Amino acid sequence: MNRLADKIPVEPLSDERRARLEDEVASLFVRARVADAPRARRWPWLLAPVAVAAAVALALTARGRDDRAAIVVEVAPPAAVDAQPMRVVTPPGAGVRVPLGDAIVDVAGDSAVEIATGDATEVRLLRGAVTCDVEPRGDRAPFAVVAGDVSVTVVGTRFEVARADAVRVAVDHGVVRVASPSGTAELTAGQTWTSAPQPPASLPRWARAELTDPEPVAAVGDKPRRPRKPTTPPPVTDEPAPLPQPRRPRGSMRNEAFTAAAAAEADGDLARAITEYARALRDAPAGSPEAQYALYSMAFLANASGDHATALRRAEAYDRAYPRGIYAKDALWLRIYVHHTRGGHARARALAERYVDRFGLDKYGIAASRLLE
Amino acid sequence: MGCVAHTRGVSTPAAYLEDALLVDRCLGGEQAAARELFRREHRRVQATLYRVLGSNRDMDDLIQDVFLQVFTSLRGYRAEARLSTWIDRVAVRVAYRYLAGKKRQPIAVDMVADEPPAPRLSLHAQAVAREGVRRLYGVLAELPPAARIAFALHVLDGRAVKEVAELTGTTVTATKVRIWRARRALDKAAERDPLLAELVTEDDA
Numbered sequence: 329m330n331r332l333a334d335k336i337p338v339e340p341l342s343d344e345r346r347a348r349l350e351d352e353v354a355s356l357f358v359r360a361r362v363a364d365a366p367r368a369r370r371w372p373w374l375l376a377p378v379a380v381a382a383a384v385a386l387a388l389t390a391r392g393r394d395d396r397a398a399i400v401v402e403v404a405p406p407a408a409v410d411a412q413p414m415r416v417v418t419p420p421g422a423g424v425r426v427p428l429g430d431a432i433v434d435v436a437g438d439s440a441v442e443i444a445t446g447d448a449t450e451v452r453l454l455r456g457a458v459t460c461d462v463e464p465r466g467d468r469a470p471f472a473v474v475a476g477d478v479s480v481t482v483v484g485t486r487f488e489v490a491r492a493d494a495v496r497v498a499v500d501h502g503v504v505r506v507a508s509p510s511g512t513a514e515l516t517a518g519q520t521w522t523s524a525p526q527p528p529a530s531l532p533r534w535a536r537a538e539l540t541d542p543e544p545v546a547a548v549g550d551k552p553r554r555p556r557k558p559t560t561p562p563p564v565t566d567e568p569a570p571l572p573q574p575r576r577p578r579g580s581m582r583n584e585a586f587t588a589a590a591a592a593e594a595d596g597d598l599a600r601a602i603t604e605y606a607r608a609l610r611d612a613p614a615g616s617p618e619a620q621y622a623l624y625s626m627a628f629l630a631n632a633s634g635d636h637a638t639a640l641r642r643a644e645a646y647d648r649a650y651p652r653g654i655y656a657k658d659a660l661w662l663r664i665y666v667h668h669t670r671g672g673h674a675r676a677r678a679l680a681e682r683y684v685d686r687f688g689l690d691k692y693g694i695a696a697s698r699l700l701e
Numbered sequence: 702m703g704c705v706a707h708t709r710g711v712s713t714p715a716a717y718l719e720d721a722l723l724v725d726r727c728l729g730g731e732q733a734a735a736r737e738l739f740r741r742e743h744r745r746v747q748a749t750l751y752r753v754l755g756s757n758r759d760m761d762d763l764i765q766d767v768f769l770q771v772f773t774s775l776r777g778y779r780a781e782a783r784l785s786t787w788i789d790r791v792a793v794r795v796a797y798r799y800l801a802g803k804k805r806q807p808i809a810v811d812m813v814a815d816e817p818p819a820p821r822l823s824l825h826a827q828a829v830a831r832e833g834v835r836r837l838y839g840v841l842a843e844l845p846p847a848a849r850i851a852f853a854l855h856v857l858d859g860r861a862v863k864e865v866a867e868l869t870g871t872t873v874t875a876t877k878v879r880i881w882r883a884r885r886a887l888d889k890a891a892e893r894d895p896l897l898a899e900l901v902t903e904d905d906a
Contacts, residue, residue, distance in 0.1 A: 333857050335900060336834050338748045339757055349761055350739050353768045357727075357735035360772040606725060614715050623718070626725075637776050638728065644780035645721035 414443045418456070431462040431471055431482075436490075450474060457490035464502075478523050481505040487515075495523040572695055574628060574662040585611060586618070589625070598633040602626050617654060620646070624655035627662055636666050657683075661692040668699065720784035727775055739768060742785060746792045752858040753796045753850050755838035763799060767792045786867075793850060793868045800846035833900030840890045840897070844883055851876050852883035 341349070417440045418424050426433045428449060435441050439456020443449070446469075451458060453475040462471050462482045471482040478495040480487070485502020489495065497506055501517040508523050515521055589604035605622040612618035623646050631639035639662065646659035653659075660683050668676035680696035687693055723741075726734035746767050750760060770791050778787055841849045847869065854865045855876075866876040891898040 332900070333752075333859050336752070336755075336837075336857055338751045340744075341747060341757065341760070345761070346743065349743070349764055350736060352761075352765055353739045353743075354732055354736050356765060356769045357732060357772050360769060361730075606722060609718070610722065614718070619718075623721075637779065638725070641724065641778060641780040642721055645717045648717040648780065649715070 416441050416443065430468055431460060434459040434461075448472065453489055453491050455491055457488060459486070459488040461486045462502075476526050477509050479507040481507070491526070494525050497521045572691060574631065574665050575658055583608065583611075583618070586622075593629070598629045602629050602633075605629070615650070620650050620653045620655055623649070624659055627659060631662060631666055636670055640666055657687050657690070657692060660686070661696075664692075664696060664699070673699075716783065717780060721780055724775055724778055724784065727772070735772065738771070742788050745785060746788060749789060749792045749854070749858065750796055753793075753853040754799070755834065755841070759799070763795055767795045770795065790868050790870075793854070797846050797850060800849060833896050836890070836894060836897045837887070837900060840887050841883065844886060847871075848879040848883045851879035855880050856884075
């Protein structure tokens with residue numbers, strides 16, 4: 329025994345005090361609305377790799393699915409981030425709003441922009457479109473959008489700049505000054521301006537990324553979707569080839585809970601399927617194939633329904649419970665896959681190393697070894 | 702002041718499954734699961750906080766704070782450690798914030814128990830322990846919160862240095878340094894305080 333610890337016994341709480349605490353904690357649980365708490369947002373497609381790093385605090389707020397600026401990114405004051413530009417890449421159909429103090433930049437879906445702040449704010453549009461709502465500059469720092477060789481300087485206005493084969497500027501209200509090799513023009517509310525056709529831009533690697541986030545603007549409470557067919561993971565990585573998707577557990581089990589789970593899956597009701605698998609897991613003998621099947625299915629379906637944190641937790645529980653189980657390889661691969669596709673590359677590599685050490689170079693092992701290169 | 706680390710939270714496969722299912726139920730909004738979690742963990746949470754703080758004063762608020770943080774962070778729990786270990790980390794963070802907020806003000810040690818402890822010690826030993834403990838926590842109150850927590854978890858709560866490092870989110874070396882600083886402060890105080898010296902030196906005997 330630890331003698332000093334033995335001389336300092338922990339004074340227990342009385343039963344009455346403990347019961348009161350339990351009620352208060354249960355009440356806190358209800359107020360915390362744990363079940364309704366938003367899931368961790370899926371944002372690896374939001375690139376700020378070398379840019380803002382620790383200087384930027386990200387606060388992601390979910391909004392409606394159809395809202396073009398579905399995600400709000402709060403950035404630190406310009407002084408804290410002026411050393412390097414912030415890079416934003418958006419997938420098709422999902423925009424990003426970047427508040428910059430006295431200006432708001434709405435980056436449209438399928439766009440790539442670089443935002444530099446400091447003495448002046450410069451939004452470099454590499455592809456796609458941005459809409460800027462900028463307060464009158466006056467004594468404020470200059471604000472400009474640069475799209476190729478076209479430069480749009482803001483006087484104080486709301487306007488859109490789109491870049492495709494040509495650069496198009498549309499002013500909603502206020503005044504902007506457009507400079508291009510063909511001269512300068514001042515646009516007022518309601519006016520548009522289109523540049524001469526632009527040569528194909530040579531985009532940096534990060535801006536070329538074609539993002540395919542499965543559900544970047546999913547609203548909390550959206551119904552889970554059916555399991556997706558294998559798709560290419562978001563290529564916001566250095567990986568040359570897609571990784572294989574985790575496999576669905578093979579075979580089936582015959583008892584009421586498994587039958588109900590299979591029926592729910594067939595209906596696309598993944599939440600109910602998971603509930604049924606949880607029931608099956610509780611009923612199955614510990615360590616039995618049924619228990620393993622149920623637990624891995626719960627992990628797999630959590631991932632399929634987009635709840636990656638829960639998928640990781642269940643796969644980790646599987647790994648702890650059945651390190652040599654029937655689905656041990658699949659559970660470990662699921663963790664690698666989720667970490668990797670969600671931007672946790674360091675963790676994915678560590679798990680990939682573990683996979684290769686433990687299981688060698690099988691199908692997943694070869695894919696895992698690619699992560700270690 | 703040696704100590705023996707004791708095992709906590711046996712990590713069997715069944716225990717991990719139990720954790721995963723309990724978390725699932727909580728995340729499903731099941732209030733009964735939240736109560737079950739509280740009943741399962743509250744004693745260890747209270748013991749951890751008590752060892753660090755030396756008192757049940759403010760304990761209700763602190764325990765509520767711990768569980769509120771557990772509930773709101775539960776979705777981030779990834780079963781990479783036992784749920785109990787994860788909750789311990791939350792409790793340590795809560796204790797740290799509490800101590801940091803106190804700005805090293807000595808904390809009065811409330812030795813009046815809710816319930817009388819079992820009479821395991823002689824009357825003399827109990828009297829020495831009460832006063833010694835009060836003085837011990839008086840010394841600890843002068844330390845930075847990180848050193849106080851490391852010392853309390855290792856020496857008073859009997860956790861291994863590695864476990865303390867994990868709970869406090871720092872390295873083993875930094876943890877050893879913190880514990881050493883606390884011990885040095887305690888030894889210095891014991892040189893001037895026979896009662897404290899008795900408490901401390903008997904521990905080494």
